[in-house]
Amino acid sequence: MKALFLREHQVLSLEDTPEPRLINTTDVIVRVTASSICGSDIHFWKGHFPSIPNFILGHEFVGVISETGKDVEAFRVGERVAVPAGPFCGICPNCAAGKVYNCLAVQGMFGAGKAKGNLPGAQSHYVRVPHADACLAKIPDTVSDREALLVGDVLSTGYFAVENGSPPPGARVAVFGAGPVGLCAVACAQLFSPVQLFLIDIEDYRLQHGRKLGATHLLNPNRVNVIKEIKGLTDGNGVELTIDAAGIPQTLNQCITCTTPGGTISVVGIGTPASEFPMMKFMFKNLTMRGGLVPLTQMKRLLTLIEAKRLDVSSLITHTVKLDNIIEGYHLFANKEDNCVKVMVVP
Template identity: 40%
Template sequence: MKAVVYEENGQIVLTDRPMPEILDERDAIVQVTLTTICSSDIHVKHGAVPRAVPGTILGHEFVGRVVETGSAVKKIKPGDRVAVNVETFCGECFFCKRGFVNNCTDEHGGWALGCRIDGGQAGYARIPFADNGLTVIPDNVTDEQALFNGDILSTGYWAAKIGEIRPADTVAVIGAGPTGLCTMLCARLYTPARIIAIDTDEYRLNLAKEKGLADITLVPGREDIEGKIRELTDGRGADTVFEVAGGKDTFQTAWKIARPNAVVVIVAMYEEVQTLPLPDMYGKNLVFKTGGVDGSYCQEIMDLTACGKLDAGFLITHRCRLDEIMEAYEVFENKKDHVIKYAVTP
């Protein structure tokens, strides 16, 4: 089968790889029907993910149809349409039992697919702990609507959940890329008074406003972000800030625009060390929440999608076949042609 493989720092290739096989009784084999490219794949490509293993098939955000299951798989059966969780997790360790599946202590726990074990930018993929890592797609949900269930929509849902948003709050989201847009989409579930989207890409900001995800949009460099947010909040600052950009100075912006006693959720994956300037923020009494997504809510997200409360299908701006994916990588990495997300068909 064709597959996108991370060969070494800076190099990925589309090549032939053998079909995956059941290696453990808890595995399932999924025929990939739709996959996509994530910014995390770009981080892997450039060596910014230390745990990434050269020779691994990329891709951790995909949907498909189950073709085979191991003898211990009980919830999933061949023929099921499924969305794949970005994380693999045993469900039995200390962290899994507390919902912190990103920290699963199994050797393949946490983000393994497309990083440490073969992922879904291919015709087929092996899914460890299939009962935990696969969510059945209802008949009334399309592959495109379900495509982001296990990764960026899970990230936005997790971020909004830990953000402690209360009705009538002011929420600021730094970064209107795919994950930032999903964070806004999920923050809406908590009925804030307004969501402020901050980004340098006006096309993405306009999309956020057009889709009802943001009430106010601000462009750094053109507007005084701190001053504007104080003006909008009677001088206080935002009640919850989501940092989803991972830019050179966006972490500093995040704490500066937060009101005293606010929650700042760090969703972004940084490529460089960030500084926490405690003397400068003394007295603000901020709560910082950080880390990788705990993909524990895939069924909730699927249920919300099925009843029309969540739909991230609008993020798909480009479509291609797997044999065209190298060109798609170039477009996605360089943010050409107003790309948000690709839908790639093997």
């Protein structure tokens, strides 16, 4: 089969490699019918995230089960499944406590190399998925690969970002960062019926995607003073929930400034340095800050919402490339060429 490797010196290399085989009796082999290129893949490629090279990239994908281990009970060959970016066993003490992002049996994710689980990734034709019964989700017949593709990573993360703030109906929400995660947060925020939903980004084309997904106010910091705008439109008080999906130093400070006293800041963007943290503001406004890695246990709920046409982020997939041309897809996505938001990779 073909697979995209990250080699030494940040080289992407599409190569022939043997197909994966079952190792444990609870494994399945998934034939990848669609994968995506995620921001984290770009970080691995560019060396922003530390990794030990020589591994197959890719952790956001859907496919068809082509082989099952003898102890797999819930899935059969031929079934379509969504796979979480980081698999989990479901039975270790951390999984039992709902902390599946810290599964003691896996400790990692697909396509991240030896430093993080050593699970070959999905930018390939086949993937071995461990602990299939615990972590896979069946894709309903009426849901396409395209509609289901983001459920195992950025859509779950967007949902988690909103859920962390538990906004009551009628709340005001601001999402900083209109990348795929921020845009998924906008779509998921709709499920909580906000009256105002601000979206902040310097890329106008990404803001326009947000408008289609339900953002009520689009703010480009290159043109407006974001804090002033948000305060002006919220009686000077700010919003009940801010979501930091940007992961740049300026954002966290802005989130804290425009969150109403007693409100919540939900952090899902990675990379905000602690030195920027405005402790006094945080203290004197009695704020709550939550964040972290998404527990990928909501895939079935999200697929149910997609099936019922209550949630649809497939418009974020702006480009499709064949696996043979995946490196072009990396350049397209990394450089935001041709107004790219998300690239789907097909065999």
